[in-house]
Amino acid sequence: MELRVLRYFLVIAEEGSISRASEVLHTTQPTLSRQIKELEEELGAGLFIREKRKMVLTKAGMYLKDRAQEILSLSDKTTQEFINQRKQLFSGHISIGCVEADNSDTLSMILEEFIADYPEVTFSIFSGTGEDIIDKLDGGLLDVGVLLKPISTEKYEYVSFPMHEKWGVLVETSSFLAQKNDLEPKDLKGVPLLAPVRKDVQKKFANWMEQEVDDLTITGDYNLIFNVFSLVENKVASALTIEGAIAHRQTENLRFIPLHPPLETQCVFAWRKNIMFSPVVQELIKRMNDAFRA
Incomplete structure (x- = not known):
């Protein structure tokens, strides 16, 4: 019946x-x-x-x-x-770390739906480098994080966002590089660059250049791209970055030029293994898994 x-x-x-x-x-x-x-x-x-x-x-x-x-x-x-x-059950707080990337928009869309379903939930977002976010994840100060690959599979579980982040160089518009539609390894030989502080990113770029990291002309490194804009505008150096980090911040004096052949990476939504999370964090992780797990 x-x-x-x-x-x-x-x-x-x-x-x-x-x-x-x-x-x-x-x-x-x-x-x-x-x-x-x-x-x-x-x-x-x-x-x-x-x-x-x-x-x-x-x-x-x-x-x-x-x-x-x-x-x-x-x-x-x-x-x-x-x-x-x-x-x-689903009232509580979620602490989220997020790198500068296009995929932060993806996180925003998921959070919009999540908060609509659970209006009593609050959240805080910490913006920083991958190293900063990983340190805070390891210390229990963040529940989850949006990071750029590669990421340790020993300590973390994660799902990959489908959108790929495109690497390129941020240049000042009067630079000879600004006249090009894309940049090949030969175009960047000997060019002073500001690079992300992450060593695995520098190694990825060095492999693309077919050089060793020590042979790259890295004038300086940085954690957040915002701090680099004035350096590029003042022609101190050009900056290696992903397009998503500067998509809404470029000025008339700056131009992003993609690398060719393309150098891409993915963002992941990551959390620590073997941790008992609150129900609200578990639900957010479940939603991310349902949305992006292949």
Whole structure:
């Protein structure tokens, strides 16, 4: 005996007509007739006396009506209690670390939906380098983080965002490099560069250049690209960066030029292994897994 069929039965009993009940329930008359017939067969008793213009409950039908109301009331009450418990459960705070990248927009979209579903949840976002975020993840100061690959699989679980981040060089518009549509390794030989502080990023770039890291002309390194803009504008050096980090910040004096052949990386949403997170953090991780796990 299904709850759905009991609801059908109660509406028919209330309306006194299968045709009117079908309008209320937005289903067809044959469907309701079939469901009631199967219910009568299951119970071994007739539930309605079918008169010309009205369906009247039999004695068995009146008994079932009372019991069905009790059953559905208990079902609705139980469902509501779980909803109330869920609302209570999903209130809390999430601490999120995020590197400068295009995929921060992806995080924003997920958070928008999450907060709409759980308005009592609050969050804080820490912007920094991958090293800063990893340090805070390891120290328990952040729950989750958006990082650029590569990332340690020994300490972290993660899902990869589908959008790839494109590497290039931020140059001052009067630079000879600014006249090019893309930059090949030969174009950057001996060019003073400001590079991200992460050694694995510098190594990735060195491999693309077919050089050793020590042979690169790195004038300085940086953690946040914002601090580099004035250095590039004043022609101290050009800056190796991903396009997403500067997409909404370029000025008329600066230009981003992609590398060719393309050098790309992915962002990941990462969290520490073997940690008992709060229910609200677990739910956010589940949503990220559902959205992006291949």
